[in-house]
Each structure stands twice: as C-alpha cells, then as structure tokens.
Amino acid sequence: MTRILAIAALLLGAVPSAALANEGGGGLISLDKSIVIQMINFGLLLFILIKLLYKPLLAKMEERTQAIRKSLEEAQAARAEAERERAEHAAKLQASYAEAQAIRAAALKEAGEEQRRLLEAARAEATRLVESARGELAQDVRRARQDLRQEVADLATTVAERLIRKSLRDEDHRRIIEDAIGRVDRVS
Amino acid sequence: MRSHEGTARRYAKALFELARDAGEPEAVGRELEQVAAVYAGDARTHEVLTRPWIKPEDRRAVAAAIAQKVGARKLVQDFLGLVADRGRADHLPEIIGAYRLLVDAELGRARAQVRTAVAFTDGEKQQLATRLERALGKRIILEEQVDATLLGGFVAQVGSLILDGSLDGQLARMRQRLARG
Numbered sequence: 001m002t003r004i005l006a007i008a009a010l011l012l013g014a015v016p017s018a019a020l021a022n023e024g025g026g027g028l029i030s031l032d033k034s035i036v037i038q039m040i041n042f043g044l045l046l047f048i049l050i051k052l053l054y055k056p057l058l059a060k061m062e063e064r065t066q067a068i069r070k071s072l073e074e075a076q077a078a079r080a081e082a083e084r085e086r087a088e089h090a091a092k093l094q095a096s097y098a099e100a101q102a103i104r105a106a107a108l109k110e111a112g113e114e115q116r117r118l119l120e121a122a123r124a125e126a127t128r129l130v131e132s133a134r135g136e137l138a139q140d141v142r143r144a145r146q147d148l149r150q151e152v153a154d155l156a157t158t159v160a161e162r163l164i165r166k167s168l169r170d171e172d173h174r175r176i177i178e179d180a181i182g183r184v185d186r187v188s
Numbered sequence: 189m190r191s192h193e194g195t196a197r198r199y200a201k202a203l204f205e206l207a208r209d210a211g212e213p214e215a216v217g218r219e220l221e222q223v224a225a226v227y228a229g230d231a232r233t234h235e236v237l238t239r240p241w242i243k244p245e246d247r248r249a250v251a252a253a254i255a256q257k258v259g260a261r262k263l264v265q266d267f268l269g270l271v272a273d274r275g276r277a278d279h280l281p282e283i284i285g286a287y288r289l290l291v292d293a294e295l296g297r298a299r300a301q302v303r304t305a306v307a308f309t310d311g312e313k314q315q316l317a318t319r320l321e322r323a324l325g326k327r328i329i330l331e332e333q334v335d336a337t338l339l340g341g342f343v344a345q346v347g348s349l350i351l352d353g354s355l356d357g358q359l360a361r362m363r364q365r366l367a368r369g
Contacts, residue, residue, distance in 0.1 A: 145369070153366030157359045161339060164355060168340055173306045176340045180353025181312065184319040184344075 196282030203267050203283075204290040210263065213291045219260040220287060223268055224280045226254055237277035247272040297327035303335040304342035305354070320346065 207216035227234050236242055236250050251272035255265040271277055292298055300320055302308070308316070313330055320328040324346060341354035 146367075149369050150367045153363045156366060157363040160362075161359055164339055164359075170306070173340055174309075174312075176355060177304070177306075177308070177312055177342060177353070178315075180341045180351075181316050181319055183353060184316065184323055184351060 192279050192282050193286070195276065196279045197286045199267075199271060199276065199279070199283045200286035200290060203263075204287055204294075206263055206267075208294065212261075213294060216261070216264055217284075217287055217291050219255075219258070219264045220267075220284055223255045223258050223260055223264065224284055226258060227277065227280065234277075237272045238275075240275055244273045244275070247275070247277070251277065292329070295327070297329060298324060298346050299329045299331055300344050300346045301331045301333065302342050302344045303333050303338060303354075305335065305338035305340045307334050308332055308342075316342075316344070320344070320351075324349075 203216065203220075204213060207213040210216075227237060233250070233254065237247055248269040252265045252269040255268045260268075271280065271283070276283075288299065300317070302316070308330075313332065317328045317330050328346070339355040339359070341357075343354050343357070344351040
C-alpha cells in the first residue's frame with residue numbers, strides 16, 4: 001500500500017513539472033493545449049491509480065470484509081455450536097439429574113422394602129423363638145412334673161412296701177391270700 | 189434254649205404217642221420224672237450221659253440201666269436210652285415239661301404254677317384249685333413255690349394266663365397310677 005501511494009505521489013508531481021517545463025513557468029495549471037496533456041496525464045494517472053491502487057485496495061478491502069464476515073460467521077457458528085452444546089449439556093444434565101432422582105427414588109424404595117422385609121423377618125424370627133422357648137419351657141415343665149410324679153410314686157410305694165413288710169403277720173397273709181382267691185372268679 | 193424246646197417237643201410227642209397207645213401216659217410221665225431226678229441228683233451220671241466224647245452205645249447202656257434200676261417200664265428205658273444215644277440227655281428237663289403239657293392236654297387239665305409269699309394251707313390250695321377249675325373249665329394241678337421276695341399274696345400262671353393276687357402287684361399298679369397322675 002505504501003508502495004502504491006508513493007507511485008501516485010510521484011506521478012502527480014512529475015506531470016505538472018513536465019507541463020511547467022514546457023511552458024517555461026507561470027501558474028500551476030495553464031489553460032492551453034497542455035491542458036489536454038494534463039487531462040491525458042490525469043486520465044492516465046487516474047487509470048494507473050485505479051488499476052494499480054484503487055482496485056487492489058478495494059479487492060483488499062473486500063478480502064478483509066470477507067475475512068471479517070467469515071470470522072463473524074465462524075464466531076456465530078461457534079456460538080451456535082456452543083449454545084447447542086450448552087443446551088445439549090443442559091439436557092444431558094437434566095436427564096442425568098432426572099435419572100439420579102429416579103435411581104435415588106428406586107434406591108429409597110428398595111431400601112424401604114428391604115427394611116420392611118428385614119423387620120418382618122426379625123419379627124417372625126422373634127415370634128418363632130418365643131414360641132420355641134415357650135414350647136421347650138412347657139416340655140420341661142411336663143418332664144419335671146412327670147419326674148416328680150415318678151419320684152413321689154417310687155417313694156410312696158417304697159415306704160408302703162417297708163411298712164407292709166414290717167407289719168404283716170401270718171393272719172394278714174392268710175387274709176390277703178383269701179382275698180386274692182376270692183378275686184379269681186372274676187377271671188371267668 | 190428255643191432250639192432245645194423244639195427238639196424236646198419232638199421227643200416228648202413221640203413218647204407221648206407211644207404211651208397213649210399203650211394206655212399209660214401218666215405212668216410213663218411219672219417214671220420219666222423219677223429217672224430224670226436220678227440223673228440230676230448224680231453229677232457223675234449226668235456227666236457220662238451228656239459228654240460227647242463218650243460212645244453213644246455206652247451212654248445208651250448207662251441210661252437204660254439206670255431206668256431199669258429205678259423200675260421204669262421198657263418204653264421208658266428205651267426212650268431214655270435213645271435220648272442218651274443221640275446226645276440229648278441235657279434236654280430231659282424240657283422233654284419232661286413238654287410231655288407234661290401233652291398229657292395234661294390229653295386229660296383236659298392244666299398246671300398252675302403259683303408263687304406265694306407264704307406256704308398255702310391245704311384248704312387254700314383246694315380253694316384256689318377249685319376256683320381256677322371253675323374259671324377255666326379244666327382240672328387244675330397246683331405247683332406251689334414259696335417266694336420270699338414276694339410281699340404278700342400269690343401270683344398264679346396257667347399257660348399264658350397270669351393271675352396277680354400279690355401285694356407287689358397292687359403296689360406296682362398304685363405306683364403306675366401315681367406316676368400317671
């Protein structure tokens with residue numbers, strides 16, 4: 001760009017200098033035949049400027065505009081992408097949150113069920129233990145009663161036997177035999 | 189002992205059938221018991237008749253000679269000779285028991301084994317036998333045995349029938365009632 005401006009300045013300076021040199025002094029612009037040359041010169045200069053300076057400048061400007069636009073579009077696309085991703089992340093987060101909530105609710109429900117089941121099992125086991133203990137206790141009581149009855153029976157009969165053996169006399173034996181013989185009839 | 193009983197029954201039945209044919213089963217039974225008592229009372233005789241290493245013909249001769257000496261009839265002599273010959277002299281008590289049962293059955297009578305705490309008087313024996321005969325419909329022969337371990341009364345057994353008229357039985361029943369509550 002600097003190069004182009006330098007060339008333009010040189011041309012602008014050179015053309016009037018040439019005119020002045022031909023005229024031999026006077027004003028900056030003389031309204032004579034040199035005007036044509038000046039105009040041609042100007043036209044040429046304008047052409048050169050347009051060709052060498054303005055168009056490249058415009059092209060450069062357009063290029064930059066396009067670059068900026070492209071960058072802007074890319075930025076917009078990136079923003080849209082970011083927005084999409086954000087929305088996607090938000091959706092995923094929401095879904096994850098919902099899933100976590102569902103898992104938590106399921107876990108809570110399962111824990112509640114497990115707790116209820118364990119409680120019921122514990123109650124059943126406790127009931128069974130109580131019943132078992134009650135049964136064993138009743139059995140022990142029955143056994144103890146039976147043992148006691150047996151001991152009482154043994155003791156009573158042993159004492160009775162000793163007393164009888166000590167006190168039996170011959171007439172008692174005769175009477176016992178007679179009673180026993182009297183009971184023989186019942187056999188028939 | 190069970191095999192003794194089976195063998196003894198076979199011998200007793202054979203003798204009984206011969207004695208019945210001869211019309212003297214009771215007399216044969218008495219003589220059999222007398223000779224068996226001699227065997228049992230003399231240890232040397234018992235040893236000779238029961239030892240397997242003594243020749244069978246010697247055992248037979250000894251048994252027949254003793255029976256002859258006691259005055260047993262020919263049938264009893266032959267029978268005891270056969271028993272000794274076959275090495276069955278130690279079965280004699282069971283043979284005599286089985287023979288008694290056969291004779292009793294033939295004559296329609298039964299034996300009552302009575303264990304009693306004190307000996308029966310004659311009147312008590314008669315009374316018990318009469319009552320048992322009336323109850324069982326058979327003539328009863330009482331075989332009394334005094335058992336000092338009995339507390340009082342008696343226990344009579346006729347075949348498989350047991351009559352417990354003892355104080356021991358009453359006490360046992362009382363013990364059971366008390367134990368049952």
